[in-house]
Amino acid sequence: MSINTHNLFFMVLVSLTLVNFSNNAALSIFEQKKYKRSADGGGLYSSKDDVEILTVENFKNEIYGNERAWLVEFYNSWCGFCQRFAPSWKALATDVKDWQDVIAIGVIDCSNDDNYPICRDFEVMAYPTLRYFHENYKEGPKNFGMKVYAGSDVNEHRQKLIQVIVNEQIEGRGKMYPNLLPYTYDNKSKLFESVPEKVEYVFLIIQEPSQFLGHEVIMDLHKIKDFVVRYAYNNNTELVKSLNINKFPALYVIGRDNTFQALNSITDNRESYKATIRTFLIPKHINVPLDDKNNKMYTGKWADAPVPDMTAFMQEREREALKEKVKKMGDVIFQMDLETALRYSLKHEIASVKEITGEKLEALKAYLNILVKYFPFGKYGQSFLVELRDYVSSEAVVKGTEIGKMLQDAEKEDRQVFSSPQQWLACKGSSPTYRGYPCGLWKMFHYLTINAADSSARLKGSNPKIVLEAMHGYIKNFFGCADCSQHFQEMAKLREMDKVASWDDSILWLWKAHNEVNKRLAGDATEDPEYPKVQFPSKEKCRQCYNPDNSWNNQEVLRYLKQVYSSINVRYIGSDTRILHLGLDGSFSAGSSTMFKTIDTSMCFILYVASFLLIITLIRMFLKRGYRKKMYVHDLLGKV
Numbered sequence: 001m002s003i004n005t006h007n008l009f010f011m012v013l014v015s016l017t018l019v020n021f022s023n024n025a026a027l028s029i030f031e032q033k034k035y036k037r038s039a040d041g042g043g044l045y046s047s048k049d050d051v052e053i054l055t056v057e058n059f060k061n062e063i064y065g066n067e068r069a070w071l072v073e074f075y076n077s078w079c080g081f082c083q084r085f086a087p088s089w090k091a092l093a094t095d096v097k098d099w100q101d102v103i104a105i106g107v108i109d110c111s112n113d114d115n116y117p118i119c120r121d122f123e124v125m126a127y128p129t130l131r132y133f134h135e136n137y138k139e140g141p142k143n144f145g146m147k148v149y150a151g152s153d154v155n156e157h158r159q160k161l162i163q164v165i166v167n168e169q170i171e172g173r174g175k176m177y178p179n180l181l182p183y184t185y186d187n188k189s190k191l192f193e194s195v196p197e198k199v200e201y202v203f204l205i206i207q208e209p210s211q212f213l214g215h216e217v218i219m220d221l222h223k224i225k226d227f228v229v230r231y232a233y234n235n236n237t238e239l240v241k242s243l244n245i246n247k248f249p250a251l252y253v254i255g256r257d258n259t260f261q262a263l264n265s266i267t268d269n270r271e272s273y274k275a276t277i278r279t280f281l282i283p284k285h286i287n288v289p290l291d292d293k294n295n296k297m298y299t300g301k302w303a304d305a306p307v308p309d310m311t312a313f314m315q316e317r318e319r320e321a322l323k324e325k326v327k328k329m330g331d332v333i334f335q336m337d338l339e340t341a342l343r344y345s346l347k348h349e350i351a352s353v354k355e356i357t358g359e360k361l362e363a364l365k366a367y368l369n370i371l372v373k374y375f376p377f378g379k380y381g382q383s384f385l386v387e388l389r390d391y392v393s394s395e396a397v398v399k400g401t402e403i404g405k406m407l408q409d410a411e412k413e414d415r416q417v418f419s420s421p422q423q424w425l426a427c428k429g430s431s432p433t434y435r436g437y438p439c440g441l442w443k444m445f446h447y448l449t450i451n452a453a454d455s456s457a458r459l460k461g462s463n464p465k466i467v468l469e470a471m472h473g474y475i476k477n478f479f480g481c482a483d484c485s486q487h488f489q490e491m492a493k494l495r496e497m498d499k500v501a502s503w504d505d506s507i508l509w510l511w512k513a514h515n516e517v518n519k520r521l522a523g524d525a526t527e528d529p530e531y532p533k534v535q536f537p538s539k540e541k542c543r544q545c546y547n548p549d550n551s552w553n554n555q556e557v558l559r560y561l562k563q564v565y566s567s568i569n570v571r572y573i574g575s576d577t578r579i580l581h582l583g584l585d586g587s588f589s590a591g592s593s594t595m596f597k598t599i600d601t602s603m604c605f606i607l608y609v610a611s612f613l614l615i616i617t618l619i620r621m622f623l624k625r626g627y628r629k630k631m632y633v634h635d636l637l638g639k640v
């Protein structure tokens with residue numbers, strides 16, 4: 001093969017990898033929409049808040065024909081106003097928690113694709129929009145709820161709500177609320193009118209027309225049926241005169257026998273008035289519960305509220321969405337998991353050995369040797385492994401700390417060794433105690449056996465046990481889980497690893513060994529409940545891997561493994577594929593280039609044409625799109 005055609009093959013591979021990249025890393029518009037949707041879920045409010053979260057699922061059920069009224073905020077997670085507004089709205093829900101049986105404070109996230117039709121049907125044009133839905137609300141062509149204006153802080157929100165309720169009562173609705181209309185008679189005699197007979201006390205708050213204290217205390221205490229609270233305005237001069245009041249607001253208690261008494265509250269506010277009423281009633285054996293509101297609610301002006309950190313918020317959502325996506329992708333491998341396993345192995349297991357000599361050193365050499373050959377790295381990743389192997393081979397005693405230093409240096413971004421952040425993707429457990437490194441290590445060794453077989457099978461005199469032996473040496477000498485190491489060595493003896501005679505056998509040997517471990521650990525305390533240990537591959541994933549009598553069909557299993565762990569099945573979610581491509585434009589070591597030598601030269605021309613067309617298309621595509629700097633996890637799910 002001439003130099004020229006050789007280079008062409010590299011180009012073909014570059015373009016094929018780029019196609020692969022666009023398939024994997026960049027999500028389709030459909031996917032972006034889908035993940036955006038699942039990412040948006042609960043929006044700016046969570047179940048920990050006192051607001052009630054409405055969604056497309058429950059909105060109509062809650063709003064129509066309900067005995068309670070609703071005050072709903074229609075919002076959009078991405079609107080800055082809504083983000084600032086949210087703390088004050090949460091505060092309102094907390095503030096009027098005691099009113100919940102008659103008026104619910106709700107929210108619906110219109111940025112959620114599922115909820116959006118509701119917002120559209122209700123003709124919500126701006127965010128945030130507040131609408132009041134009275135009790136027993138009916139569906140109708142123009143029944144979109146009544147617009148309510150927001151206050152500037154939680155106190156004003158509450159006052160606006162009170163005004164709405166008062167108007168409702170003036171219009172003859174809102175019968176489930178306590179009476180929020182002022183007492184307008186000029187003497188006390190009508191206070192007990194339409195009050196249940198068992199009630200002995202009416203508390204009367206006299207306030208200025210601008211005040212809401214009476215309304216608030218009435219609403220707060222409305223659930224207690226042993227007494228009644230009313231309010232009157234101080235322009236009710238006859239009444240005021242008869243009660244001898246000289247300052248407002250004022251609190252009185254009136255008995256059924258028309259006796260009355262002024263009650264002195266320490267301060268003229270809602271809490272203090274309630275405390276005064278509570279104290280008065282204690283000897284009467286009427287219990288007024290203490291407030292249990294959390295004091296951390298936001299009381300400032302909502303326009304001044306800090307915008308919450310939406311990136312952290314988004315990242316959390318993205319992680320969830322990503323987890324689902326990765327789960328759905330099934331039996332594939334990720335560059336990120338392979339690199340993270342490798343890094344962990346070097347950093348935590350090899351670098352922590354003080355002095356590596358003798359058998360350990362031989363094991364390390366063998367390990368690095370197969371990594372150099374078969375680990376899916378780019379150009380600089382390759383050279384790093386070569387550098388590491390050469391260093392290790394040249395010393396009689398290797399210090400773990402030296403390896404640690406070399407790794408640390410290789411982790412510098414400008415070295416372009418690693419293409420992925422050190423995180424788990426498919427090997428991420430549902431909690432940090434599950435999965436992770438052992439999962440990554442299994443995957444890496446499966447990958448290495450299968451790719452060694454793939455690229456070396458045709459080489460005469462090559463050793464089909466090369467990966468298994470290296471793995472055995474690694475597990476024996478470096479793997480931190482002592483039990484695992486012990487078990488694995490026993491298994492190697494029992495299952496006669498040394499008798500493995502072909503590349504395919506080496507693949508199947510490791511597969512069988514891993515399944516034995518899976519069987520032993522199924523139901524074990526170390527099992528991640530979200531990822532139960534099953535025999536691999538499962539019937540759902542590979543029906544033909546099972547014979548009719550449920551035994552394995554080894555040929556099919558082999559085929560399946562070769563497909564799952566093949567280099568073209570590596571997915572690049574969260575990895576910077578440009579770093580990996582670097583391996584293809586320069587000198588490249590044995591592993592990957594042997595692949596080309598096996599390709600029939602007659603394919604050259606077809607590939608030449610194909611690659612030419614592909615490159616042209618790609619250049620145009622990238623010119624249009626611009627090249628994104630880094631493709632890390634949070635970049636992948638389409639920011640809004």
Ligand SMILES: Cc1cc2nc3c(=O)[nH]c(=O)nc-3n(C[C@H](O)[C@H](O)[C@H](O)COP(=O)(O)OP(=O)(O)OC[C@H]3O[C@@H](n4cnc5c(N)ncnc54)[C@H](O)[C@@H]3O)c2cc1C
Nearest residue numbers: 435438439441442446483484487488511514515517531536
């Ligand atoms: C060499 C070795 C020995 C171990 N020995 C023990 C032990 O004795 N006791 C102990 O408690 N833990 C042991 N562990 C850890 C244990 O096997 C799991 O790795 C760990 O519990 C995490 O489990 P997991 O659910 O992530 O799946 P893992 O078993 O780690 O599997 C990771 C992934 O590999 C794939 N896979 C599963 N089975 C196969 C298969 N047969 N062939 C190919 N691919 C497969 C699946 O996609 C799976 O998600 C050992 C790990 C290793 C690497």
Ligand SMILES: *[C@@H]1O[C@H](CO)[C@@H](O)[C@H](O)[C@H]1NC(C)=O
Nearest residue numbers: 184185186187188189190242
């Ligand atoms: C109280 O007012 C009503 C009418 O508003 C009147 O009929 C009644 O006589 C008054 N009672 C007293 C004690 O003044």
Ligand SMILES: *[C@@H]1O[C@H](CO)[C@@H](O)[C@H](O)[C@H]1NC(C)=O
Nearest residue numbers: 208209210233234235236237
């Ligand atoms: C007292 O004030 C209220 C509220 O402003 C008003 O509606 C009412 O008409 C006034 N009553 C009198 C007697 O002035």
